[in-house]
Every structure is written in structure tokens, then in C-alpha cells.
Amino acid sequence: MEFRDYWRRSWQRWPSNVRWDNWNREDGTNTTWETAETINHSSWSKPEKKRRKHLASESLEIDVFTTTDIHNTETYLRNQAYQEKLEKARSEPEPDPFTEMAKLMAKHQGNIQPTMPNRNPLQGKEIALHNTPEPLPLDPPRAHSTSFNTKGKGKRPVPPSESEASDVSMTSVHRKPSQRPSLTSSAKKRRSRIIRSESSEDHRAILPPTPPSPPIRIGPPIKTPKRTPSIPANNVTAAKRKGLQQAWSSYAAKQAAAPIYFVNDIDDEAIPDLDPSFQYLESTYIYSPAVEKPSDGFLVSCSCDYCIEARNCDCQDGSDMKNPQGVSFFAYTHSGFFAFNVQHGIEVIECNKVRLSFRSSKSGSGSMRNVEPSDVLLRTHCDNRVSQRPRDVPIEIFKTASYGWGVRPTVNVQKGKVLGIYTGLVIPRAEAEAISPELSGYRFDLDGDEAEGIEVGHPLHSVDSRLYGNWTRFINYRPLACNNLPLQPLLLAQPPNISRPTRYTSTGSRSDLSQQIPPQSGLPFIAFVAQEDILARTEFTFDYDPSTVDKLQAIKSEIKKKKNTKQWDIAFDAAIQGAKPCYCGSDQCLYLNVPSTYYYFLTLGFILWNTGLVDERMDILVFLSIYHESPSTFIM
Numbered sequence: 001m002e003f004r005d006y007w008r009r010s011w012q013r014w015p016s017n018v019r020w021d022n023w024n025r026e027d028g029t030n031t032t033w034e035t036a037e038t039i040n041h042s043s044w045s046k047p048e049k050k051r052r053k054h055l056a057s058e059s060l061e062i063d064v065f066t067t068t069d070i071h072n073t074e075t076y077l078r079n080q081a082y083q084e085k086l087e088k089a090r091s092e093p094e095p096d097p098f099t100e101m102a103k104l105m106a107k108h109q110g111n112i113q114p115t116m117p118n119r120n121p122l123q124g125k126e127i128a129l130h131n132t133p134e135p136l137p138l139d140p141p142r143a144h145s146t147s148f149n150t151k152g153k154g155k156r157p158v159p160p161s162e163s164e165a166s167d168v169s170m171t172s173v174h175r176k177p178s179q180r181p182s183l184t185s186s187a188k189k190r191r192s193r194i195i196r197s198e199s200s201e202d203h204r205a206i207l208p209p210t211p212p213s214p215p216i217r218i219g220p221p222i223k224t225p226k227r228t229p230s231i232p233a234n235n236v237t238a239a240k241r242k243g244l245q246q247a248w249s250s251y252a253a254k255q256a257a258a259p260i261y262f263v264n265d266i267d268d269e270a271i272p273d274l275d276p277s278f279q280y281l282e283s284t285y286i287y288s289p290a291v292e293k294p295s296d297g298f299l300v301s302c303s304c305d306y307c308i309e310a311r312n313c314d315c316q317d318g319s320d321m322k323n324p325q326g327v328s329f330f331a332y333t334h335s336g337f338f339a340f341n342v343q344h345g346i347e348v349i350e351c352n353k354v355r356l357s358f359r360s361s362k363s364g365s366g367s368m369r370n371v372e373p374s375d376v377l378l379r380t381h382c383d384n385r386v387s388q389r390p391r392d393v394p395i396e397i398f399k400t401a402s403y404g405w406g407v408r409p410t411v412n413v414q415k416g417k418v419l420g421i422y423t424g425l426v427i428p429r430a431e432a433e434a435i436s437p438e439l440s441g442y443r444f445d446l447d448g449d450e451a452e453g454i455e456v457g458h459p460l461h462s463v464d465s466r467l468y469g470n471w472t473r474f475i476n477y478r479p480l481a482c483n484n485l486p487l488q489p490l491l492l493a494q495p496p497n498i499s500r501p502t503r504y505t506s507t508g509s510r511s512d513l514s515q516q517i518p519p520q521s522g523l524p525f526i527a528f529v530a531q532e533d534i535l536a537r538t539e540f541t542f543d544y545d546p547s548t549v550d551k552l553q554a555i556k557s558e559i560k561k562k563k564n565t566k567q568w569d570i571a572f573d574a575a576i577q578g579a580k581p582c583y584c585g586s587d588q589c590l591y592l593n594v595p596s597t598y599y600y601f602l603t604l605g606f607i608l609w610n611t612g613l614v615d616e617r618m619d620i621l622v623f624l625s626i627y628h629e630s631p632s633t634f635i636m
């Protein structure tokens with residue numbers, strides 16, 4: 001390097017002294033330092049540039065995730081095992097109080113191992129009680145691992161819920177270590193897997209099944225955001241929060257669903273503001289007396305044992321999910337992820353619990369028929385009952401800095417994961433429209449797509465989650481594209497990460513037949529799906545009405561064409577009085593959800609109509625609706 005170059009480079013690295021005219025620190029100094037030590041990108045050599053370009057394009061082309069669905073398969077098997085155990089426990093005599101007492105003593109008094117006469121007729125002789133009963137092969141620790149975790153390090157199995165824990169101890173304490181209960185076929189399969197690992201490798205016998213191969217990730221590692229420590233809550237606050245957490249988690253556990261936590265790192269509000277009578281519903285609806293519940297007698301049943309091909313599934317005959325050749329396909333991959341192959345507005349028809357017996361299917365009685373109790377058999381396997389599986393993503397309801405409480409998962413979530421169902425009280429649409437706009441933020445129209453001008457053959461309904469509902473009622477709004485100020489280009493805000501719930505499933509999420517809804521009855525379930533890979537503790541957001549983008553575009557271009565924006569400006573100025581900022585990430589967005597805004601916009605609509613800015617009444621109504629979070633309210 002020449003001396004001149006050396007001198008120039010040293011000089012560039014040398015910090016220069018900047019003095020500010022209109023600013024100084026408290027101590028009177030007004031100097032800051034500036035260095036020229038930035039990387040000079042232009043100095044990269046050609047091969048270096050080429051290599052970086054290659055690496056960058058390669059990282060986009062590599063499939064990052066494995067496709068094995070460990071969540072659903074595990075939960076499904078686990079749920080089956082749980083049901084089997086429950087049935088077994090029910091069929092067994094009541095536990096003997098003396099045995100229970102001895103069990104507790106053994107637990108709390110170290111090595112004391114009392115022997116008791118066994119009163120369980122199934123087990124015969126005397127048994128010894130041990131402090132550490134051998135774990136059942138049916139109960140591996142529950143691992144909420146995800147495919148984001150590249151090394152499998154730091155993966156912590158989530159402890160089993162209380163009901164699960166007590167269930168395990170109940171079943172394992174009544175027998176000698178050497179004795180094993182007879183296993184059902186699914187348990188036997190699991191058992192054989194475990195025995196194989198016992199013989200090949202030592203201690204892995206009681207560990208959960210090996211997770212799928214770790215994903216390959218090129219590019220910067222994904223950092224899981226660290227949790228800020230909770231603000232220490234006083235005793236009353238802590239007790240309130242814990243109480244609600246336990247109540248909701250135990251309701252969820254009854255449906256074999258993962259726990260729900262409440263966290264507030266922002267202020268000292270103990271829990272969200274819920275009606276005192278609020279009732280948690282993990283995956284079912286409650287119907288208002290004014291709603292006629294669909295008859296489960298019209299459930300469409302199919303005769304397959306293994307539902308893996310939609311074209312073999314009778315219940316898919318009525319589905320609109322068909323390729324151009326008319327062949328049906330499922331909305332899910334074999335590993336239980338949403339396949340994003342459903343057109344907007346099409347109802348996904350999931351299989352239900354009903355399976356026709358061979359006799360009736362052979363006699364050609366068709367797939368649509370009244371269900372006899374004898375027809376209700378358990379399917380062996382079904383790829384098409386995904387939203388009905390118990391939720392295995394643990395949920396944290398947390399206080400946000402700006403818009404009340406929000407929702408986030410405590411584990412990484414993979415794209416296509418079906419997260420849960422919007423539950424609540426099903427009410428007729430007319431009743432729903434009487435709810436004031438401030439309270440309508442917890443309401444979903446069940447047939448929003450159909451309501452947009454298409455004739456429907458059934459009454460319209462909404463789900464209201466003010467008095468009944470689950471964690472989904474706390475999901476906040478983020479529009480797909482955002483900027484509702486007039487005559488501005490649409491801005492892309494940070495997109496929402498879970499999809500709008502147009503993915504209607506037509507069967508219920510419980511094994512209980514009364515919760516299975518026949519297709520096209522206008523009372524579908526609304527399921528939420530992860531639209532992208534979501535990191536643990538990233539807020540779930542979705543667009544309450546994604547069609548807003550198209551409507552906005554259309555109206556904006558219409559207004560531009562007419563070039564008469566004076567009335568718009570006047571009315572808009574009036575309208576934004578009272579609107580709240582929207583916390584979607586764009587500073588150009590307003591959250592217009594106050595009654596005054598509604599009336600201002602009504603006025604605005606009529607001004608536009610009268611001035612000919614919008615030609616037809618329908619346009620005005622659509623236009624009005626886009627500024628309201630519950631659009632179909634205004635569409636007639």
C-alpha cells in the first residue's frame with residue numbers, strides 16, 4: 001500500500017469531532033464523535049460478490065423444514081391412549097382408600113414401603129408399593145418440540161397437565177413393577193417401538209419417540225425472543241391470574257388440549273376484562289335459543305377405515321374441493337398441515353365420527369342417511385379430521401403495550417399448523433347486528449362470504465365471544481395491506497401471520513356427535529391456520545377482513561377517476577375525529593371502530609352518493625363496510 005493510501009485509510013478510521021450548534025448535554029458539552037469505519041462494499045472482489053449472490057439465492061431455494069408432523073401424530077396417539085386409560089379406569093372398581101393412603105405415605109416418607117393386601121380383584125396377590133413406580137410405556141413425557149429447533153438442544157418437554165399427571169400415578173401404582181397391564185393394539189405398537197429401543201439402547205426406553213431429523217437452515221440463525229421478566233405481581237393479582245390460568249387450562253385439558261397461560265409484563269392488570277359469567281369453550285359452540293341447531297342426522301358419513309384419499313371418501317362427494325377433472329382432494333397434507341389449496345369462500349368438509357357399517361354401505365344406501373347409533377364407530381386413521389384434533393400449541397395470553405391483551409404461542413409454530421377454533425355463542429345475524437359497534441369486536445359472521453350478495457338457503461348467523469369463548473377472542477388485528485387514508489397508495493404493513501378464518505370446517509372438533517355440523521348448514525366452525533413459520537412468543541395476528549385491500553383499491557381508483565375529492569376531504573376530516581390509531585405497524589392506518597366514526601362514514605357515504613362519486617348504492621354500502629371491522633354488518 002502506498003503511503004498516501006495508508007494515510008488516507010488511517011485518517012478515515014480516525015474519529016472526527018462534531019460540534020452541535022443547538023444542542024448540548026447537561027454538563028454543557030456539545031461534542032459527538034463520528035468514525036468512517038463502515039464496511040466499504042464496493043471493495044468486494046468479483047469472485048466474492050459472485051459467491052455471496054450464489055449463497056443468497058441458494059438459501060431461498062432450500063426447503064427448510066421437514067414434513068413429519070410430530071405434533072399431530074403425537075397428540076392423536078396420546079389422546080387415543082388417554083381415552084383407553086380413562087375407559088379402563090372407569091371399568092375398574094373405585095380405588096381403595098387404604099391403598100391411596102399408603103400410596104401417599106410412601107410418597108412422602110422416603111423409603112417406607114408398606115405392603116398392603118391388594119383389594120383389586122384384577123391383580124390377585126399382594127403387591128408392594130414403591131416410591132418411584134415404573135413409568136408406563138404409554139406415557140412418555142409430552143414434548144412440545146418443533147422443527148425450528150435445529151440441534152434439538154434446549155428442547156424442554158412441557159410438563160404434563162395436572163389431570164394427566166394424576167392419571168399417570170393412578171394407573172401405575174396398583175401393580176408390581178414386573179406386571180404389565182394388557183395393552184390395546186395401539187398401545188402395543190408403541191410398546192414394541194419402545195422395546196426395540198430398550199434392547200438396542202439403554203436409557204432411551206422411557207424417552208419420547210425420536211424427533212424427526214433436524215431442519216437445515218441456511219442463513220442467519222433465528223433467534224427466539226427472550227422473555228422480559230414479569231413485573232412482580234402482588235399476591236392478589238398473582239392469585240387472580242393463576243386462578244384464571246388454572247381454570248382455562250383445566251377446561252382445555254378436558255379436551256386433551258395444551259395449557260393456557262396469562263402474562264403481563266406491561267402493567268399490574270391481573271387478567272383481561274371478562275364478564276364474571278364468562279365460560280371457556282375450547283372447541284365447541286353454545287347455541288342461543290333463537291338458533292335452530294343443525295340435526296346430526298344429516299351428517300355425511302363415509303365407509304373408509306383409513307381416510308387417506310379424498311376420492312375414496314364418500315363424505316367428500318358434496319365438497320367443492322375438486323380438481324378440474326372433478327376429483328376430490330383434502331385440505332391437509334398427510335402430516336396434518338393445512339395445504340393452502342382451498343379457494344376463498346370454499347368450505348372444507350372434514351370427516352366426522354360417523355362411519356357407515358359395511359352392511360349398510362354394501363346395501364347401497366348411499367352416503368347421506370340418518371345416523372343410527374350402531375353406525376358410530378371409531379375410525380382407525382383419518383387424514384381429514386385435523387381441526388378436530390386437540391390443540392397441542394400452548395398459548396400465552398399477554399398484555400400488549402398498546403391494544404389490550406393479545407395472543408402468542410409458547411413454542412415455534414410451523415406454517416400450515418391448524419391452531420384452534422373460534423368458539424362462542426351462536427346467535428342469529430339480526431341479533432348480532434343489534435350489538436353496539438364497540439362490543440362487536442368479539443363477533444364473527446359465520447357465513448361472511450355467502451353474505452356478500454350470494455343467495456343463501458339458510459338463515460345467517462354470527463358467533464359472539466363476549467360471554468363464551470376461548471383464547472382466539474384475544475387475537476388482534478393486522479391488515480394485509482394498510483392505509484385507509486384517501487388517495488394515498490396502499491402501504492404494505494408487516495403482514496399478519498395467521499390466516500383469516502375462511503377455512504370453514506363443517507364437522508365439529510369433539511368426538512361428541514352433537515358437536516358435528518353437517519356441511520352447508522351455515523354453521524361451520526372457523527379454524528385458524530399459521531400462514532407462515534411463527535417463532536415462539538411472536539404475537540398471532542390476522543386480518544379481520546382481507547378483502548378490504550381490493551375494495552380500497554377499487555374505491556380509490558374510482559375516486560381518482562372522478563377527480564372530485566372536495567367532499568371526500570371534508571367528510572374524511574370529520575370521520576377521523578374519534579378514530580384510534582391502528583397498531584398494525586403502519587403509521588398511516590386508523591382503527592375506525594367507534595360509533596361516531598360509523599355515523600360519520602354513513603354521512604360520507606351519502607355525500608359521495610349524492611355527488612356521484614360512487615355510482616350505485618351497493619358500492620356505498622361496501623365502501624362503508626370497509627371501515628368497520630365487521631364488514632358484513634352493513635352489506636344488505
Ligand SMILES: C[S@@+](CC[C@H](N)C(=O)[O-])C[C@H]1O[C@@H](n2cnc3c(N)ncnc32)[C@H](O)[C@@H]1O
Pocket residue numbers: 272403404405406441442473474475476477478580581582583584591593
Ligand atoms: C378481538 S378483540 C382482540 C383482543 C383485545 N385486544 C382485548 O384485549 O380484548 C378486538 C379488539 O382489540 C382492539 N384491537 C385489535 N387489533 C387492533 C389494532 N390493530 N389496532 C387497534 N386496536 C386493535 C380493538 O379494540 C378491537 O375491538
